[in-house]
Amino acid sequence: MSNRSIVVLAIIGLVLIVLSNTLYIIKETERAVLLEFGRLVESDIKPGLHIKKPLINEVRKFDARILTVDAAPEEFLNAEKKGMSVDSFVKWRIIDVGKYYTATNGEEVRAARLIAQRANEGLRNQFGKRTLHEVVSGERDQLMHELVDTLNKLTQGELGVEIIDVRVKRIDLPDRVSGAVFDRMRTGREREAREHRSKGIEQAEVIRADADRKRTVIEAEAYRDSEKIRGEGDAKATAIYSSAYNRDPEFYSFVRSLTAYKAAFKDKGDMMIVDPESDFFKYLKSSTAK
CATH class of the missing domain: 3.30.479.30 (Band 7 domain)
Incomplete structure (x- = not known):
């Protein structure tokens, strides 16, 4: 490489160095000031390409975003x-x-x-x-x-x-008082819980007593109605029995004896000691009682 080429390259390098120290760019997201030997000479440089004096001016850039x-x-x-x-x-x-x-x-x-x-x-x-x-x-x-x-x-x-x-x-709350505050809050909540619980127990007793009273009334009314129905049924049964007896006393007596036989001889192991001549066996001896 000749001396002339070296000189040309040196000149080009020097020009690039000067340009790099002369031109500067401010972005849209930046704000900047221009200083000259540390003294503020331009307070608000707009975004874009700008020129400064090499070695004399200094550019300070700041973030313009939030x-x-x-x-x-x-x-x-x-x-x-x-x-x-x-x-x-x-x-x-x-x-x-x-x-x-x-x-x-x-x-x-x-x-x-x-x-x-x-x-x-x-x-x-x-x-x-x-x-x-x-x-x-x-x-x-x-x-x-x-x-x-x-x-x-x-x-x-x-x-x-x-x-x-x-x-x-x-x-x-500060650490030194948060514990006491939380304790007071816990005590207050426990007191409210006890009050609600006692009210619930009181209401439960009232509901239970009312249910017991209603149950007693319902049972009494049911017993009254059942006795009334049973009495009416017994009266009707007695009337039917009486009517049947009046129509054929002998047949009624015969049916009653059969019912007694059935009840007496229901179990094979049962034993009875009865006089054969008693009235209990009168229908076993003859179809008609004498």
């Missing part, structure tokens, strides 16, 4: 002076790149720490004005809206960032 600060759980006091552990997170994004760089030196970790501090202060103030019930259910949305508005007034002016949303992931 970011999340997952704050560590903090303990707050509510309006009832009861402590609670609150776990929350914050959604934010950069809106003023120059102010953001000046306040945080472009360090996302530092920005997240400052946002978390201000969010915790806002939560402490909001929780201090409300009861536990209001915080958990009644006024939770209102609390978040007020907090977002308050934080935006601070962060937009101080940090150049916008707070999109603040949400509470979890609310717990």
